[in-house]
Amino acid sequence: xxxxxxxxxxxxxxxxxxxxxxxxxxxxxxxxxxxxxxxxxxxxxxxxxxxxxxxxxxxxxxxxxxxxxxxxxxxxxxxxxxxxxxxxxxxxxxxxxxxxxxxxxxxxxxxxxxxxxxxxxxxxxxxxxxxxxxxxxxxxxxxxxxxxxxxxxxxxxxxxxxxxxxx
Amino acid sequence: xxxxxxxxxxxxxxxxxxxxxxxxxxxxxxxxxxxxxxxxxxxxxxxxxxxxxxxxxxxxxxxxxxxxxxxxxxxxxxxxxxxxxxxxxxxxxxxxxxxxxxxxxxxxxxxxxxxxxxxxxxxxxxxxxxxxxxxxxxxxxxxxxxxxxxxxxxxxxxxxxxxxxxxxxxxxxxxxxxxxxxxxxxxxxxxxxxxxxxxxxxxxxxxxxxxxxxxxxxxxxxxxxxxxxxxxxxxxxxxxxxxxxxxxxxxxxxxxxxxxxxxxxxxxxxxxxxxxxxxxxxxxxxxxxxxxxxxxxxxxxxxxxxxxxxxxxxxxxxxxxxxxxxxxxxxxxxxxxxxxxxxxxxxxxxxxxxxxxxxxxxxxxxxxxxxxxxxxxxxxxxxxxxxxxxxxxxxxxxxxxxxxxxxxxxxxxxxxxxxxxxxxxxxxxxxxxxxxxxxxxxxxxxxxxxxxxxxxxxxxxxxxxxxxxxxxxxxxxxxxxxxxxxxxxxxxxxxxxxxxxxxxxxxxxxxxxxxxxxxxxxxxxxxxxxxxxxxxxxxxxxxxxxxxxxxxxxxxxxxxxxxxxxxxxxxxxxxxxxxxxxxxxxxxxxxxxxxxxxxxxxxxxxxxxxxxxxxxxxxxxxxxxxxxxxxxxxxxxxxxxxxxxxxxxxxxxxxxxxxxxxxxxxxxxxxxxxxxxxxxxxxxxxxxxxxxxxxxxxxxxxx
Numbered sequence: 001x002x003x004x005x006x007x008x009x010x011x012x013x014x015x016x017x018x019x020x021x022x023x024x025x026x027x028x029x030x031x032x033x034x035x036x037x038x039x040x041x042x043x044x045x046x047x048x049x050x051x052x053x054x055x056x057x058x059x060x061x062x063x064x065x066x067x068x069x070x071x072x073x074x075x076x077x078x079x080x081x082x083x084x085x086x087x088x089x090x091x092x093x094x095x096x097x098x099x100x101x102x103x104x105x106x107x108x109x110x111x112x113x114x115x116x117x118x119x120x121x122x123x124x125x126x127x128x129x130x131x132x133x134x135x136x137x138x139x140x141x142x143x144x145x146x147x148x149x150x151x152x153x154x155x156x157x158x159x160x161x162x163x164x165x166x167x
Numbered sequence: 168x169x170x171x172x173x174x175x176x177x178x179x180x181x182x183x184x185x186x187x188x189x190x191x192x193x194x195x196x197x198x199x200x201x202x203x204x205x206x207x208x209x210x211x212x213x214x215x216x217x218x219x220x221x222x223x224x225x226x227x228x229x230x231x232x233x234x235x236x237x238x239x240x241x242x243x244x245x246x247x248x249x250x251x252x253x254x255x256x257x258x259x260x261x262x263x264x265x266x267x268x269x270x271x272x273x274x275x276x277x278x279x280x281x282x283x284x285x286x287x288x289x290x291x292x293x294x295x296x297x298x299x300x301x302x303x304x305x306x307x308x309x310x311x312x313x314x315x316x317x318x319x320x321x322x323x324x325x326x327x328x329x330x331x332x333x334x335x336x337x338x339x340x341x342x343x344x345x346x347x348x349x350x351x352x353x354x355x356x357x358x359x360x361x362x363x364x365x366x367x368x369x370x371x372x373x374x375x376x377x378x379x380x381x382x383x384x385x386x387x388x389x390x391x392x393x394x395x396x397x398x399x400x401x402x403x404x405x406x407x408x409x410x411x412x413x414x415x416x417x418x419x420x421x422x423x424x425x426x427x428x429x430x431x432x433x434x435x436x437x438x439x440x441x442x443x444x445x446x447x448x449x450x451x452x453x454x455x456x457x458x459x460x461x462x463x464x465x466x467x468x469x470x471x472x473x474x475x476x477x478x479x480x481x482x483x484x485x486x487x488x489x490x491x492x493x494x495x496x497x498x499x500x501x502x503x504x505x506x507x508x509x510x511x512x513x514x515x516x517x518x519x520x521x522x523x524x525x526x527x528x529x530x531x532x533x534x535x536x537x538x539x540x541x542x543x544x545x546x547x548x549x550x551x552x553x554x555x556x557x558x559x560x561x562x563x564x565x566x567x568x569x570x571x572x573x574x575x576x577x578x579x580x581x582x583x584x585x586x587x588x589x590x591x592x593x594x595x596x597x598x599x600x601x602x603x604x605x606x607x608x609x610x611x612x613x614x615x616x617x618x619x620x621x622x623x624x625x626x627x628x629x630x631x632x633x634x635x636x637x638x639x640x641x642x643x644x645x646x647x648x649x650x651x652x653x654x655x656x657x658x659x660x661x662x663x664x665x666x667x668x669x670x671x672x673x674x675x676x677x678x679x680x681x682x683x684x685x686x687x688x689x690x691x692x693x694x695x696x697x698x699x700x701x702x703x704x705x706x707x708x709x710x711x712x713x714x715x716x717x718x719x720x721x722x723x724x725x726x727x728x729x730x731x732x733x734x735x736x737x738x739x740x741x742x743x744x745x746x747x748x749x750x751x752x753x754x755x756x757x758x759x760x761x762x763x764x765x766x767x768x769x770x771x772x773x774x775x776x777x778x779x780x781x782x783x784x785x786x787x788x789x790x791x792x793x794x795x796x797x798x799x800x801x802x803x804x805x806x807x808x809x810x811x812x813x814x815x816x817x818x819x820x821x822x823x824x825x826x827x828x829x830x831x832x833x834x835x836x837x838x839x840x841x842x843x844x845x846x847x848x849x850x851x852x853x854x855x856x857x858x859x860x861x862x863x864x865x866x867x868x869x870x
């Protein structure tokens with residue numbers, strides 16, 4: 001465990017100097033980016049098993065090759081777009097601090113490399129996300145990616161995915 | 168570049184834990200009157216390895232204790248000192264202290280410094296006390312001719328005014344370059360002089376503030392410390408007076424630390440100093456045979472130990488669990504292939520079918536092999552009891568013979584860890600309440616030493632662990648009287664088995680005296696609860712006057728559970744079968760409303776609280792009327808309740824998956840499982856459901 005974390009931090013440190021790779025996805029009309037190193041895989045949406053008495057953005061749990069994985073729907077959490085589930089609905093499987101979790105988004109576009117100069121500090125307003133969870137805004141030609149600190153967001157008490165904070 | 172040592176800590180702690188456990192086991196098995204030299208060597212090696220590891224990680228407190236332990240052990244294994252029960256006691260205490268220190272470093276738990284100091288004192292006292300005992304055991308020397316140890320770690324060296332010690336170090340025959348290297352190294356400790364003896368061996372005289380151990384430590388890089396002869400004194404050394412090393416007899420007994428002026432007395436070497444004799448066998452023939460034999464024996468076992476170590480590897484539990492998960496997936500995939508293939512024409516696809524059945528066989532074998540990795544022998548649990556029983560018996564003044572059977576029986580690692588506490592409790596109880604005092608046993612015509620047996624065996628898909636004693640047995644009348652006093656519903660005609668189960672009621676104890684060992688009545692209910700939580704059962708057999716047996720029956724693995732699937736609305740939940748008593752559809756007349764308390768169901772003349780699952784989990788049910796759905800009668804922690812569901816789906820064995828590894832704990836849910844179609848189903852936490860049923864109406868939200 002500690003070893004993995006170390007590697008991740010060192011990779012992150014190395015990546016920051018040479019430019020980070022981000023996975024771009026959309027929620028409603030906004031385009032977001034998360035650190036590609038946290039992404040384990042991308043899957044289609046499968047029916048979930050609902051967990052009683054949990055917030056509605058926690059869709060439930062699915063079986064991911066023998067592991068029970070919780071799935072959250074970001075569209076419900078942040079009131080973006082309409083939560084429809086069809087063959088185009090995408091689940092990004094994240095691996096954060098050794099925990100695996102799924103995140104439902106509208107669509108995934110591509111992986112882009114952003115150099116530190118392309119990342120601008122986030123303004124205090126203008127996005128649905130609390131600026132605590134933002135790394136900054138990435139500019140790429142005409143596109144603008146809202147870069148989310150997915151580690152912080154997913155382990156936050158607000159999401160209630162991790163025991164110690166939830167309890 | 169600095170290396171982050173912390174990543175190796177875990178390895179050290181794991182290894183040290185194992186070594187300490189091994190050490191304890193060996194100490195307990197040790198026959199004090201005739202200790203097996205191999206065992207002594209193994210204990211010594213364990214202490215030595217821990218010391219080495221601790222020194223690497225700069226855990227100086229551990230190093231200190233192990234060092235003292237090691238030097239004392241070293242003298243015992245060399246036969247310089249006779250082993251006494253007192254030694255064993257101190258070693259065991261030292262082991263406990265080490266465990267505590269280890270926990271202190273590992274988990275940051277507090278360390279009782281007084282205990283550490285006290286054990287250091289005792290170790291020190293023992294190693295010093297020996298100079299007085301050894302001469303008596305040395306035949307062939309005159310009473311006043313004390314035989315000084317060739318290595319006297321603790322024999323109070325005399326420091327000079329500056330706090331420096333004068334050491335004289337005689338080396339065995341080694342190449343000149345090694346002598347030079349040693350001289351340079353030792354020179355760092357203080358001022359050094361080098362001389363050469365007539366027989367070409369080198370002798371250093373060293374003035375240093377360091378202890379003798381530092382010298383030994385430095386020399387051991389080049390040569391076997393056993394071959395080293397270190398003496399100390401407060402006067403400048405006169406090298407001409409020195410003698411060959413083996414002839415160790417020293418007349419002035421009033422000056423024990425003064426081992427320099429040794430007159431040449433051939434053939435009077437004491438057998439108490441064999442280690443020193445061995446390397447110089449040609450010069451001291453009389454002492455050679457015994458010493459040499461011992462030394463060879465030790466080296467041989469060292470080698471044996473090394474070859475055993477490579478027969479197992481240490482693997483993280485996550486890796487094993489991952490393997491089990493992957494194999495589980497493989498089994499599901501294989502089942503899917505089999506299903507598809509069965510639809511094919513068997514004649515046209517004969518070869519495909521053959522390959523598929525081979526795949527099925529291989530998959531099954533693989534699954535079995537992988538599951539067996541998680542299995543551990545019961546010895547892992549049993550091995551901690553001899554010590555406990557021994558201490559406990561000594562404390563209570565009882566005599567107990569402890570026997571274990573079936574220590575090789577294998578059980579899932581998860582269960583092994585959880586069975587320790589309940590078993591500890593039962594064993595304590597047996598020693599404290601079960602086995603009588605020696606006088607009483609004599610009066611009853613029994614052997615003075617009570618017999619406590621711990622056994623494990625496979626029975627079908629279960630493992631049965633029994634704690635049995637040949638003590639007084641349970642007292643039926645007293646249990647019944649106590650039960651009545653506590654207001655439990657009992658009758659004098661109850662069958663024995665039911666009476667015995669009463670002792671699992673919370674707060675129940677029939678012990679006349681509350682000791683610090685047991686008797687407070689907390690515990691048996693916890694034992695029962697823990698075992699039920701593991702999906703097991705407890706059964707008591709007792710015969711007055713001839714003993715009690717408590718049998719724990721556990722499923723072989725935690726990973727598989729017998730479950731009953733129930734349906735509410737569109738959702739399927741699993742109920743662990745162990746909690747289910749029966750299921751039925753109540754008549755509308757049997758369901759009664761209690762104002763503000765919800766509903767109760769009358770079943771077999773008993774009113775049970777009704778727990779509507781749809782209400783707890785906020786599900787849209789098919790039926791809200793109990794007389795249309797099904798109620799499942801559940802029992803947990805001695806309480807019964809009726810769970811209302813829409814219907815029963817079936818009964819099946821399910822593989823239990825942890826929900827918390829990627830999510831958090833969910834109230835009312837104990838885990839999850841994967842159904843045949845790949846979907847997930849949640850396993851209900853029955854005890855939590857029953858507990859919550861009482862506050863259900865006051866607080867309709869489950870949290």
